[in-house]
Amino acid sequence: MNNIPFLDLKAQHNELMDEIIETIGENARNANFVGGPLVEEFEQDFARFCGSKYAIGVGSGTDALRFALMGAQVSPGDMVITVPNTFIATTEAITQAGAIPVFIDVDERTGCMAPDKLRDYLETHCYIDMHQGVTINKITDKPVKAVIPVHLFGQVADMDPIMDLAHRHNITIIEDACQAHGAQYFSQKRQSWLRAGSIGESAAFSFYPGKNLGAFGEAGAVTTNNEQLANRIRMLRDHGQVRKYIHEIEGYNGRLDTIQAAILLIKLRHLPRWNEMRRECAARYNELLTKISGVELPYEPIWSRSVYHLYVIQNVQRDTMQQFLSQKGIGTGLHYPVPLHLQKAYSVLGYKEGSFPVSERMCKDILSLPMFPTLGYEQQQRVAMAVMEFNDSQRNGTSEDTFSNANQ
Ligand SMILES: Cc1ncc(COP(=O)(O)O)c(C=O)c1O
Structure with missing residues (x-):
């Protein structure tokens, strides 16, 4: 009897292989490797798929989280709240942005961030500095700048109460949607189904091969409705450039490859x-x-x-x-x-x-x-x-x- 694999990427790719090989060949022949219209086309299609205004293609889900945090002005010494049962990339991005991760426990049934524990943390361990309009941790005296709920296993966290708490405390919400391409959440508040990636200030997606939408290597994206933030993330992924060799800030080498964008464009249609x-x-x-x-x-x-x-x-x-x-x-x-x-x-x-x-x-x-x-x-x-x-x-x-x- 055949073994049953945990994940079978080959079977999924079989039906698309001719089309994928053709696009890889075409881009190789034309030496299209970095940036260009295919990256932009994928960004537009993926933003539309998520129900958000902008998508910015980056090198991985980890890049997406890091750039979303830095784009939101999370700075060294700030605190960022997330959950302990996630892939380490969530917290790597926090510390690599210079911030300190703070954990709160998850909901027993969904495994996602428990809104009551977030409320408890913010109300018991923090106070709101009315002058600066920021939430400060009582012990460290450091600002709590962002919350990263993780949409674990493909399921969106309970976002209405999380968003309410964030607004009340002037804290940015960055969705870790690396496992949740296309997942939906019914918002009582907005009386509609919302896609992962369209709820917080921004969201991070991974296109690691095994994800629901996977590239043929490393890739990721940030989604947001905020134009300024989108522009800042575009700079961060590309050495802080506004245009070639004009560096407004120091950034990173965190772009989405053209060939990955071309493959993702094909696969997105089937997602x-x-x-x-x-x-x-x-x-x-x-x-x-x-x-x-x-x-x-x-x-x-x-x-x-x-x-x-x-x-x-x-x-x-x-x-x-x-x-x-x-x-x-x-x-x-x-x-x-x-x-x-x-x-x-x-x-x-x-x-x-x-x-x-x-x-x-x-x-x-x-x-x-x-x-x-x-x-x-x-x-x-x-x-x-x-x-x-x-x-x-x-x-x-x-x-x-x-x-x-x-x-x-
Ligand atoms: C919840 C979560 N966050 C972040 C990441 C990081 O994504 P990547 O591997 O593309 O950097 C992953 C990927 O495994 C993930 O599952």
Whole structure:
């Protein structure tokens, strides 16, 4: 029996390969490598897709976050709030902008930033300096400049209350939408469905190959409705240039390659269908796994239309379950096994085990099952069967030694 990969990019690209090879060849023949009309065309199409005015193509999702922070005038010594259960790029961007990351815990059911914990942090640990109109942390006496909610696994965080709190405290919201291309959020306040990337002051997207919209290498984008911010980010990505060799600020080498833009333009046309296929896969998993006791399924509130970048279940026997599935030839992933506040890289921040119990528990229990648009029903049945078998073996006290023969 064939193995079931965690992610199958080859199958997704098969149908587009001729068109993609043709555009790579054409751009190579014409030596179109940096900038040009294809980058602009992709930026316009991607901005339209997200429902925002501007998109600025950059070198990666990490660049997108860093430039969004710097563009919003986040400066050395400022504090930026985010969550501990995200990829380290979120906090790398904060520290590389010179700011200090502050963590708050996540919502138990969605795994995204918990608005009540944000309120708690702002009201208990901070005060508003009325003269300067900034929120100051009471202990460090430093300004809290930005909040980065992470749209985890393809699902938008609960943005209405987060936006309200940010406005009240004069704090910029930068969406980390690196996992959420096309995800939607129903805003009670605005009485409409909003796309990830159109809600905060700006948003960062990653086009790393495995993302819902992936390049053939590194790529990313910032979206925003703010023209001034868009112009500043355009400068930041291109050595601070306003035009060739005229540098208004010191910037970075963080542009989107032309060939990546050309590939992304082709793939973007298929993204709505691929996202719909992912949602269908998620619905099938929900049906197949619903009766398995001890397995918690992803929670999608009524205000959310997730694009299921990942399909993540939770089980207290996560490690042995992962091992069992692996022996059955089923690929899985852990997103993420260690929360950022407990990483050695952030020991300097002084957090301890127990600081963020929800994130810590999730890191121990989560398991990402195979998820990609072309995942077939028969493959999903096999995954569900294996999860069920694992559960039965646990109940019947089957030892781990038995697992090692499970695939023979
Ligand atoms: C939540 C999150 N933020 C940021 C990033 C960084 O994106 P990139 O790898 O394109 O720099 C990623 C990518 O994995 C991500 O998942």
